[in-house]
Amino acid sequence: MQHCFILCFLSSRFKISKVIVVGDLAVGKTCLINRFCKNVFDKNYKATIGVDFEMERFEVLGVPFSLQLWDTAGQERFKCIASTYYRGAQAVIIVFDLTDVASLEHTRQWLEDAMKENDPTSVLLFLVGTKKDLSSPAQYTLIEQDAIQLADQMKAEYWAVSALSGENVREFFFRVASLTFEANVLAELEKSGSRRIGEVVQINSNSNNLYATSKKKQPNCCQ
Numbered sequence: 419m420q421h422c423f424i425l426c427f428l429s430s431r432f433k434i435s436k437v438i439v440v441g442d443l444a445v446g447k448t449c450l451i452n453r454f455c456k457n458v459f460d461k462n463y464k465a466t467i468g469v470d471f472e473m474e475r476f477e478v479l480g481v482p483f484s485l486q487l488w489d490t491a492g493q494e495r496f497k498c499i500a501s502t503y504y505r506g507a508q509a510v511i512i513v514f515d516l517t518d519v520a521s522l523e524h525t526r527q528w529l530e531d532a533m534k535e536n537d538p539t540s541v542l543l544f545l546v547g548t549k550k551d552l553s554s555p556a557q558y559t560l561i562e563q564d565a566i567q568l569a570d571q572m573k574a575e576y577w578a579v580s581a582l583s584g585e586n587v588r589e590f591f592f593r594v595a596s597l598t599f600e601a602n603v604l605a606e607l608e609k610s611g612s613r614r615i616g617e618v619v620q621i622n623s624n625s626n627n628l629y630a631t632s633k634k635k636q637p638n639c640c641q
């Protein structure tokens with residue numbers, strides 16, 4: 419009952435979280451988002467000009483919640499436009515290509531640029547290696563070591579995905595959604611000084627079935 423009350427309270431406050439996706443040109447940012455939001459994959463490269471935008475709806479513990487996904491351009495000439503959209507991000511997804519070590523090295527710079535516009539103490543960070551389908555096991559093992567080390571230094575969570583095969587794509591975005599939601603809830607509760615309530619609503623962010631759980635059983639929480 420208390421749980422339900424809290425969820426009602428929360429649903430009125432946590433509707434949308436801003437997520438920005440950054441990284442070198444052609445590492446696969448747009449394909450990653452399109453695989454998740456539209457379940458499509460395009461093998462032809464079409465550079466993002468400035469920024470694109472997708473909204474994806476979730477339900478976490480029965481509470482409607484949306485991620486605003488800002489797909490930014492990796493090309494140098496569009497960087498200036500894209501960076502004007504960095505501000506106010508609750509999560510930053512820094513993308514590199516698992517078959518291109520230079521793109522991993524550049525992630526530090528992408529992070530630095532994104533953080534100029536955001537509060538480093540509250541932003542959730544994800545380091546994502548794409549095109550897993552293209553890397554051989556030996557190549558993957560090598561780059562993974564560096565990526566994990568870098569993610570550790572950045573205090574980012576590391577993921578390896580493939581937009582072509584879809585490997586790990588849903589799992590990754592569900593993780594982003596659950597951690598972002600949880601961070602919102604805890605920040606709000608901290609503001610109102612309700613630490614005990616925070617313990618009640620803390621969600622299991624390992625859950626892979628945010629949609630499934632909530633869609634099957636939508637609690638009518640105010641009854």
Ligand SMILES: Nc1nc2c(ncn2[C@@H]2O[C@H](COP(=O)(O)OP(=O)(O)OP(=O)(O)O)[C@@H](O)[C@H]2O)c(=O)[nH]1
Nearest residue numbers: 444445446447448449461463466492549580581582
């Ligand atoms: N094999 C394979 N190719 C991929 C994958 N993801 C992206 N690509 C290819 O990589 C190229 C670039 O992908 P995009 O998603 O457009 O790259 P981007 O990072 O959005 O590039 P910018 O918009 O210029 O910053 C395209 O030709 C894609 O088909 C993947 O997981 N596997």
Ligand SMILES: [Mg+2]
Nearest residue numbers: 447448465466
């Ligand atoms: Mg793009």
